[in-house]
Amino acid sequence: MKRAMIEAARAVARSKGTYSSASNARIARRRGPNKAAVALSHSMLNVVWLLLTNGELYQDLGADYFEKHHDPDAQVKRLAKRIDALGFEVTVAERVA
Incomplete structure (x- = not known):
């Protein structure tokens, strides 16, 4: 049964636009x-x-499930922290459209 499930998982992984393939x-x-x-x-x-x-x-949750469930503010803080750790000064300001 394990071999059959692994083979099925590989087939599902090849499908495009699904939560399973993104995962x-x-x-x-x-x-x-x-x-x-x-x-x-x-x-x-x-x-x-x-x-x-x-x-x-x-x-199905969709292939974009992981991208659309990120908090933009948390992502900005995390990236600013990483840039700061590299030795650069970070100033974050929203872009005016």
Whole structure:
């Protein structure tokens, strides 16, 4: 069953525009493609279990889920802190459109 789930995870990872493919890409960047496939297969099993036990339909969160759920203010603070750590002075001002 593990081999079948890994193969299914690799197929899902190749699909474009889905939460699963975006999640796989994020994990693969840090841990490598094999561990990403194992993690994705684990997530798929969890989703199947929840769908079967709750009787719900699957709703994909979308490939842009990770980008649209970031707090812009927190991102500005984090990036300013990184630039400051490099030895540069940071002044943050909003751009006038």
